[in-house]
Amino acid sequence: MTAASLALAALALLLAWPVPILLGRARWASRSPAVALILWQAIALAGGLSMIGALLTFGLAPFGADLVSATINLLGGFEPSAGTWHLIALGAALLLATHLVLNLVVTVTRSELQRRRHASLVQLLSSPMADDPNSRLLDTPAPVAYCLPGALGSVTVFSAGLVDLLEEDELRAVIEHEKAHVAQRHDVVLVVFRAWHTSLPWFPIAYRAQREVGLLIEMLADDRARRTVADPVLARAIALVGSGAGDATAPGNPAEGFSPHDVRSRVLRIATAKPLPTAVEALIVGASAALIAVPTVLLLAPALAALVG
Structure with missing residues (x-):
């Protein structure tokens, strides 16, 4: 899984810096904001998957040849000769995923509470x-x-x-x-x-x-x-x-x-x-779907190949 980890890390770096900067400067975005919004969401989702996936695949590499078998071996008590960096990467992946999910829950909850308080004030003052x-x-x-x-x-x-x-x-x-x-x-x-x-x-x-x-x-x-x-x-x-x-x-x-x-x-x-012309919009939407598909395939393709084989 080392190759998948390196590929995911490279994709995460691209989606973390040059790609968002280029999209932020793109003049076409204002011409088709709905399509640009789809692309921004794809970048955020693919970037998160890539960051967590790169750490996870590197951390699980000593446990198996693919993500599924490595996870099963880890949960089953398999004890490989995992190095310190593999364990650190595995812990970082779990911490990052937990951090992102908890922050989403907290932000949604806080936003809803703020909205309710604001709505109550509006009812009183309007x-x-x-x-x-x-x-x-x-x-x-x-x-x-x-x-x-x-x-x-x-x-x-x-x-x-x-x-x-x-x-x-x-x-x-x-x-x-x-x-x-x-x-x-x-x-x-x-x-x-x-x-x-x-x-x-x-x-x-x-x-x-x-x-x-x-x-x-x-x-x-x-x-x-x-x-x-x-x-x-x-x-x-x-x-x-x-x-x-x-x-x-x-x-x-x-x-x-x-x-x-x-x-x-x-x-x-x-x-x-x-x-934008419809064909160009379709191309951008297709690229957005591909962005999400790439880290998903890198994470799951080896396990699917093993099952088929």
């Missing part, structure tokens, strides 16, 4: 909007709009300042934007990347991925709004809300506090960016 029982109006002059998605129900919050600032069609654009966050459950994607960053705070790519995914999700919601309102209307709404220090993201979202450059990027893409 009033229902006449045309939508799931929307609340805050009596504040700041232009604010965000959603609080939940498993059993979602709340969309707008401020009086936002309503006063925007024209009717611009307000409709913001409403459609927020509906996209709720309907497409963007909070689920965001919480996973937030957990990744929390698990590896010293890992600069984890922060970059969290931020890039937050911006892509805003672009996805913009595209949903474009189906209802004209592009110039949406662009004006984004510019007005952005200039007023409000944004269309839920509290806790890594997209909070978008810079003026990010706001300009969203406005500019509406005016100039064209979606």
